[in-house]
Amino acid sequence: MEADPAIASTLALIRQAVASGVQLDLVYLNASGEKERRHVDPLRVESFDDDWYLRGWCHLREAVRTFRLDRISDAVITDLPIEHRASEVRLPDRLFEPSPQDLEVTIDIASSAMPLIADFIPDGATSTEHDGRIRTTLRVSHYHGLKRLATRMSGVMTVVAPPSAREAVADWARSGVDRYRKEMR
Template structure:
């Protein structure tokens, strides 16, 4: 049985009741009582009090337009509550149509994350933003990444508390079969990463979603590795990492933050050379990771050592350039 409300509880109930009624065009007294866990009599008394409350207008007197109003026939005959006039609440600042649209787009993005698999609260908030904006917000749809299907499968595995299974294209370009306890999904710019306990390596590992091949949800239960087992940083150095020396302008050092976020400005690992250029030692999982670095900073980074790293990048660049070669015409070949 719902208990009697104390003074502070009565005030909190009244403050929560008006927005609730505003969100419901028509609602029965019994439904309101069940929602707030109070008696129907308490709801009727509160509605009666609200109907004679308001904000004094310019005359400092409570005129008809200065008070809340309800459909009294519905209330007295059918025990239903329908607000017909609001005061005070409508004067509160509102989001503009553009602000509401931006927030709704952000919520659409968040709803794709596995940890937000229960999207009821997000959908309710988007509906409130739409109703509460000063004008109808522009209809926007957040672009879904190519990893949307993988995100959905990982969310299913998290809810079922089971492992995921996939073939993974590692940094060396090799496929390996993995069983992983999914712990967290994170994004860096446009790339998504799965962080979890890898049963092949018996350690926490990070996987790019666009490198997962044939991702499946298994019936193998997770081993109970806690989320607290995850390192603070997304990318952690490993004893198997390879050391590479690259040369670039000193002003471009911050662009290497994704590769060595903790040491790009460390003088021990940075050596000044001619002019404003400097050499930096990086640690990568494989030399193939240099392809992404060179592509992202064309003409800025020069690979200095070791020789194998230079060969990998040179071969890759030559293969790319060969795709643009124009075959000679028949007469020219003759």
């Protein structure tokens, strides 16, 4: 898969750091929309659903974290050797690991699309057939991620509950329609 030109230089820099076994210093736009300076031992670069991700040991959080490349800025390779190697830390098989802080959201989705959201469904979640669609529970770290997912799954996924999740997705969609209408004038 070819990287978006806007992140190609970040991708090349990260690949160089992984190959060299040195830390990265970067600014990351977190889920709350705040920029944080991070020092990261880069362990793996992966692509999922047309987005590129860095998985690495975050020295700020003292744990393995997943960073979307389009949220990384001001990345530089340091001369500090990495302190954690991929062979020494647990890198989950799934790109997205649930956490206790995640929000649970009930959705209806076309059965053919279920494999596309498998990483968001917590282990042990029940799924039931409902009006020719599958009703299941997702776990997301924040509603911004849910809005992005709903956009990608437009026409095949509907947010059912909680009401705050439905409202967040609906407000975001209305905002997009409003922007489109203004641009068309």
